[in-house]
Amino acid sequence: MTGIEYADFVDDGYEPRDTDLVCQFVLDPGEGMSMVDAAGRVASESSNGTWAALNVPDRVTELSATAFDIGDGEVTVAYPGDLFEAGNMPQILSCIAGNIMGMKAVDSIRLVDCEWPEELATSFPGPQYGSDVKTEILDAEGRPATATVPKPKVGLSTEQHAQVGYDAWVGGVDLLKDDENLTNQSFNRFEDRVKQSFEMRDRAEDETGDRKDYLVNITADTETMLDRLELVAEQGGGFVMVDVITCGWSAVQTVREHAADHGLAIHAHRAMHAAFDRLDHHGVSMRVLAQVARLTGVDHIHTGTAGLGKLENEDTPGINEWLSGDLYGLSDVLPVASGGLHPGTVAPLLDALGQDIIVQVGGGIHGHPDGTEAGARALQQAIDAYQDGVDAATYAEDHPELATALEKWGTGSPR
Numbered sequence: 001m002t003g004i005e006y007a008d009f010v011d012d013g014y015e016p017r018d019t020d021l022v023c024q025f026v027l028d029p030g031e032g033m034s035m036v037d038a039a040g041r042v043a044s045e046s047s048n049g050t051w052a053a054l055n056v057p058d059r060v061t062e063l064s065a066t067a068f069d070i071g072d073g074e075v076t077v078a079y080p081g082d083l084f085e086a087g088n089m090p091q092i093l094s095c096i097a098g099n100i101m102g103m104k105a106v107d108s109i110r111l112v113d114c115e116w117p118e119e120l121a122t123s124f125p126g127p128q129y130g131s132d133v134k135t136e137i138l139d140a141e142g143r144p145a146t147a148t149v150p151k152p153k154v155g156l157s158t159e160q161h162a163q164v165g166y167d168a169w170v171g172g173v174d175l176l177k178d179d180e181n182l183t184n185q186s187f188n189r190f191e192d193r194v195k196q197s198f199e200m201r202d203r204a205e206d207e208t209g210d211r212k213d214y215l216v217n218i219t220a221d222t223e224t225m226l227d228r229l230e231l232v233a234e235q236g237g238g239f240v241m242v243d244v245i246t247c248g249w250s251a252v253q254t255v256r257e258h259a260a261d262h263g264l265a266i267h268a269h270r271a272m273h274a275a276f277d278r279l280d281h282h283g284v285s286m287r288v289l290a291q292v293a294r295l296t297g298v299d300h301i302h303t304g305t306a307g308l309g310k311l312e313n314e315d316t317p318g319i320n321e322w323l324s325g326d327l328y329g330l331s332d333v334l335p336v337a338s339g340g341l342h343p344g345t346v347a348p349l350l351d352a353l354g355q356d357i358i359v360q361v362g363g364g365i366h367g368h369p370d371g372t373e374a375g376a377r378a379l380q381q382a383i384d385a386y387q388d389g390v391d392a393a394t395y396a397e398d399h400p401e402l403a404t405a406l407e408k409w410g411t412g413s414p415r
């Protein structure tokens with residue numbers, strides 16, 4: 001038997017083992033609490049300790065986390081691999097982002113980054129396709145894939161939604177996308193919407209000769225999501241969309257399994273992420289959320305617009321780099337830039353993030369003075385101009401749709 005208490009979870013010179021999950025935190029110790037004392041509490045409460053000193057069987061201490069590299073407001077914690085259930089993301093998050101977020105011992109604490117050991121990382125499936133969707137499901141090789149959400153976000157009838165999809169597809173967009181809050185409301189029922197939209201998709205494919213697809217929002221309780229996923233597969237769809245934060249990672253893991261049965265790619269919308277990651281001193285960073293998304297197996301995830309859109313983002317280039325980097329053979333994830341984009345923002349966006357992304361433009365297409373098809377053409381023209389190395393204003397001289405968009409929105413970012 002061994003006695004354990006908070007101080008036993010600190011070893012400032014600790015060298016992590018290859019099997020450790022290593023997490024970086026920033027924290028502000030509570031009143032009268034030193035960094036070292038706070039760090040011990042973080043490591044203890046997020047692994048297997050508690051406030052009272054305990055006498056425990058020796059092997060229990062092998063599961064205890066260790067706080068080290070304790071600096072000014074920063075601490076790193078190494079978690080033994082055996083603390084975790086392989087392949088169970090909710091269990092892992094209940095450790096590293098669980099009770100510690102509410103401890104009195106800290107005024108604030110933020111999980112900033114994780115280094116995932118091979119054994120734990122490969123206990124997850126990772127994405128099926130990642131950036132390969134651009135060639136395996138779409139015809140978007142060598143350029144950014146494009147997507148559009150019909151606007152208004154909700155309220156269109158099923159017929160109107162499908163028609164907007166058709167106009168955007170023939171205007172050049174690759175993907176129609178449901179908004180994060182459009183599911184199966186009375187004015188636009190899921191089943192009808194899916195069927196009618198794929199009919200329009202087939203027409204647009206015949207007319208353009210390009211493969212087109214639809215990011216269908218299946219967000220609901222898990223059982224219902226699986227039924228909706230089946231319907232998308234039956235209708236010849238290639239993608240499902242899930243609000244991964246509001247649905248939760250256990251639902252994502254279940255959807256990943258069933259999506260693979262049908263070869264469906266998963267588009268992750270991150271609605272509610274800012275409740276976790278907006279404050280730079282508390283919560284869970286978008287970087288960690290993106291890591292969790294890759295491991296659990298989504299193919300796309302929204303990561304921001306490098307500050308060019310209407311929403312606050314953190315470190316989009318850094319997160320995108322992690323999503324496309326090596327991870328023990330797991331597939332990459334295709335980042336989605338979305339939120340307040342329009343044709344005038346395309347050049348600086350691609351300069352900042354490269355072309356291996358999805359560019360989602362909603363209001364920047366459907367708010368075009370000449371309508372959806374013209375808005376879609378303007379987006380495509382902005383991308384063509386960028387690829388030809390021509391600035392948008394010059395290219396617009398003989399591309400009226402782009403000219404109209406630049407006249408209306410210029411090249412600035414909406415607020």
Ligand SMILES: O=C(O)[C@@](O)(COP(=O)(O)O)[C@H](O)[C@H](O)COP(=O)(O)O
Pocket residue numbers: 149151153179180270271302303304310311336337338339340341360361362363364
């Ligand atoms: O509802 C919206 O605002 C959007 O459909 C964008 O519409 P617009 O193109 O009309 O702006 C997306 O949900 C956000 O981009 C999500 O944010 P993020 O990508 O940061 O997760």
Ligand SMILES: [Mg+2]
Pocket residue numbers: 149153179180181
């Ligand atoms: Mg939206």
